[in-house]
Amino acid sequence: xxxxxxxxxxxxxxxxxxxxxxxxxxxxxxxxxxxxxxxxxxxxxxxxxxxxxxxxxxxxxxxxxxxxxxxxxxxxxxxxxxxxxxxxxxxxxxxxxxxxxxxxxxxxxxxxxxxxxxxxxxxxxxxxxxxxxxxxxxxxxxxxxxxxxxxxxxxxxxxxxxxxxxxxxxxxxxxxxxxxxxxxxxxxxxxxxxxxxxxxxxxxxxxxxxxxxxxxxxxxxxxxxxxxxxxxxxxxxxxxxxxxxxxxxxxxxxxxxxxxxxxxxxxxxxxxxxxxxxxxxxxxxxxxxxxxxxxxxxxxxxxxxxxxxxxxxxxxxxxxxxxxxxxxxxxxxxxxxxxxxxxxxxxxxxxxxxxxxxxxxxxxxxxxxxxxxxxxxxxxxxxxxxxxxxxxxxxxxxxxxxxxxxxxxxxxxxxxxxxxxx
Ligand SMILES: Cc1cc2nc3c(=O)[nH]c(=O)nc-3n(C[C@H](O)[C@H](O)[C@H](O)COP(=O)(O)OP(=O)(O)OC[C@H]3O[C@@H](n4cnc5c(N)ncnc54)[C@H](O)[C@@H]3O)c2cc1C
Numbered sequence: 001x002x003x004x005x006x007x008x009x010x011x012x013x014x015x016x017x018x019x020x021x022x023x024x025x026x027x028x029x030x031x032x033x034x035x036x037x038x039x040x041x042x043x044x045x046x047x048x049x050x051x052x053x054x055x056x057x058x059x060x061x062x063x064x065x066x067x068x069x070x071x072x073x074x075x076x077x078x079x080x081x082x083x084x085x086x087x088x089x090x091x092x093x094x095x096x097x098x099x100x101x102x103x104x105x106x107x108x109x110x111x112x113x114x115x116x117x118x119x120x121x122x123x124x125x126x127x128x129x130x131x132x133x134x135x136x137x138x139x140x141x142x143x144x145x146x147x148x149x150x151x152x153x154x155x156x157x158x159x160x161x162x163x164x165x166x167x168x169x170x171x172x173x174x175x176x177x178x179x180x181x182x183x184x185x186x187x188x189x190x191x192x193x194x195x196x197x198x199x200x201x202x203x204x205x206x207x208x209x210x211x212x213x214x215x216x217x218x219x220x221x222x223x224x225x226x227x228x229x230x231x232x233x234x235x236x237x238x239x240x241x242x243x244x245x246x247x248x249x250x251x252x253x254x255x256x257x258x259x260x261x262x263x264x265x266x267x268x269x270x271x272x273x274x275x276x277x278x279x280x281x282x283x284x285x286x287x288x289x290x291x292x293x294x295x296x297x298x299x300x301x302x303x304x305x306x307x308x309x310x311x312x313x314x315x316x317x318x319x320x321x322x323x324x325x326x327x328x329x330x331x332x333x334x335x336x337x338x339x340x341x342x343x344x345x346x347x348x349x350x351x352x353x354x355x356x357x358x359x360x361x362x363x364x365x366x367x368x369x370x371x372x373x374x375x376x377x378x379x380x381x382x383x384x385x386x387x388x389x390x391x392x393x394x395x396x397x398x399x400x401x402x403x404x405x406x407x408x409x410x411x412x413x414x415x416x417x418x419x420x421x422x
Pocket of ligand 1: 015016047048051260296306308
């Protein structure tokens with residue numbers, strides 16, 4: 001990646017964005033980087049990602065630990081300090097399933113601290129056989145057909161995620177068979193068995209995570225961590241495990257990428273303040289009060305059943321249409337409050353009865369228990385909704401700036417949503 005940035009001469013243009021302020025007199029954004037440089041922009045597209053700002057756990061005494069403490073998002077280039085050591089791994093999610101199998105053969109002893117067991121499916125990550133490669137070369141369209149078949153196979157899963165969570169019992173059986181094949185000790189298996197519906201938390205894909213616990217030098221610990229001492233992790237039952245390094249697979253602060261940029265829209269309103277009661281957007285792309293500001297992989301556009309890269313591509317095509325409109329009309333546009341309120345209400349309504357609302361705690365739900373992360377439908381339906389920009393979702397700036405909406409009925413059930421915008 002560094003080579004590319006140098007080869008194409010974009011290295012010096014990459015910088016850490018600190019502030020975005022809308023200038024109403026100029027109808028432009030003022031962008032300021034952390035290194036002090038600044039630019040103006042007619043439009044801003046934020047592709048800042050959601051899964052790279054470390055979520056550090058609030059464990060008593062963690063700062064007093066004498067050895068290295070590594071988070072998966074801040075991994076050092078050289079991690080020799082873990083080889084031959086007694087290592088604690090905290091967290092058993094999507095990062096941990098990658099870390100544990102890689103660390104198990106290197107560490108002298110691994111203690112993996114688990115709060116909630118994860119559902120795991122085997123990873124079909126095999127090399128393509130030479131026969132298949134020959135077939136792909138020889139039969140026109142075959143590779144594309146296989147690719148489409150993969151897409152539809154993944155896409156069909158949304159029915160179970162969003163409509164019929166009970167159907168997950170079938171997949172749970174596949175996962176439990178995978179567990180039974182991977183771990184011999186029934187007690188260890190019991191500790192690794194989830195107690196919530198498959199899909200409620202992120203489903204993990206790994207063929208070598210569970211089998212790592214079949215080793216004598218890898219322990220799964222299900223007692224909560226009471227505190228960390230200078231050279232040990234102590235669990236609530238009083239057991240003290242001496243370790244020389246701690247690895248945190250504790251996930252990410254999903255709003256962190258937005259929050260580390262001070263975004264001020266029309267009237268100087270801070271986006272962080274207006275999102276303090278939950279993120280609200282239209283289609284996960286636009287926010288009322290923020291003209292010509294667009295999000296890629298914004299709220300409610302992550303997935304539990306397929307690849308988010310498609311969602312980013314659909315949003316990108318939508319944004320390109322908006323930018324073209326701004327160019328043709330020579331006028332910036334802003335999302336209406338109404339479109340945002342309707343979309344938020346729709347997300348709440350459609351999230352009910354999905355597997356994500358089946359009673360577990362997950363990164364899909366915000367601290368108020370609302371799904372602000374995942375698109376509660378098929379990728380096909382998101383493509384349909386974003387393929388053309390609905391002009392009624394926007395208004396020109398400054399013709400009629402958004403009026404603060406107080407509260408509106410949000411759903412057929414009469415639930416009321418207080419919009420967090422302007
Ligand atoms: C453990 C793990 C497992 C995952 N598994 C899957 C999966 O199975 N399927 C799937 O579809 N997705 C998965 N994802 C999600 C994955 O994050 C996305 O697929 C993809 O990386 C998102 O792309 P993006 O460009 O939106 O964000 P990113 O790839 O995160 O890129 C964002 C970029 O913006 C930069 N940036 C952020 N803030 C600023 C700023 N203020 N100034 C300048 N630059 C900034 C960052 O440095 C980064 O380079 C997984 C993620 C993780 C961490």
